[in-house]
Amino acid sequence: MSKSAGAGAQREAARQDAAIRLGELENHLGYFVRRLQHWIFRDANAGLATIDLDVILYSILETIAANPGAAQIAVAGALGIERARMVALLDDLQQAGLIVRERSEQDRRAHALGLTPRGRVILKKANALVAAHEKRVARRLGVDNYRRALAALAQFETDETRG
Amino acid sequence: MSKSAGAGAQREAARQDAAIRLGELENHLGYFVRRLQHWIFRDANAGLATIDLDVILYSILETIAANPGAAQIAVAGALGIERARMVALLDDLQQAGLIVRERSEQDRRAHALGLTPRGRVILKKANALVAAHEKRVARRLGVDNYRRALAALAQFETDETRG
């Protein structure tokens, strides 16, 4: 993965950030949310890559573990993933031997999702990696800020305006 | 924009959210950040669409206004946009008559970016629309939570790990 030119350009761009003013953006939560999310995804994905997962796949595994037998559309809805896209993501997890799709007994259109024994083992490792990532976020943001941010953002409900 | 089938599916998915547990995700800032960002982008873009802008184009306009004469790579670096992608975004703004690209006198490789008079008018309207959006975010999140979130997240510095 040679990135001699690209890394240099990015480093230079970062250096110039200090001289750039953000104007009204400083007053907009969306700007900071986007910036933080960008960093969080890169850091979390870098950790999860060691067990061939990423943030999305991990979130799906964790949600299935918390809701055994749930249908694809329920997990997709909870995570804000399109149901069309969920198909390919679950294909990946199934081919990796981490989940099973069984016909639901209540509704034969639906798949009842579940973790395999291997899925449970990987999920346990993933949760350890994500916990380490959370500590990095907390250290970076400051422990007090981290707690405040988590408490404030956890109260946001998105359901009403979906779709 | 007929979305009879899609909207129905999404509404159903949202309804089922209530029954879905999130497990460890409840303790992860990244989950809530992603959820909030998703809502914020949709809401802000819906507002800005009335003047043919979106959040990214608005952020670029505002940054240029705050840093007249800045080079493309400096603006890109401040906003976390790839410099390759910045080219097309600035093409859009230029074709819309909102910005100008002039050769920098200090560094003839670089473009000195600036707003046109029309760009300044549109940016003023955009800032009003975004201010209205921010109020919706604050109302949705609760004013105290909004202030706490803004204060906490504004202290996150991303520079070190770019690239």
Next chain:
DNA sequence: TATTGTTATACTCTATAACTATA
């Protein structure tokens, strides 16, 4: 040699529509 802007390419994600099998 390195950087700015540019073009090109491959891959991922989003949004949407349509199909099947079920309900």
Next chain:
DNA sequence: TATAGTTATAGAGTATAACAATA
């Protein structure tokens, strides 16, 4: 008629590499 899962496609975004002009 409507929904769950699936497939397909178009448009956006990301990541990367390479090139010309310039430093």
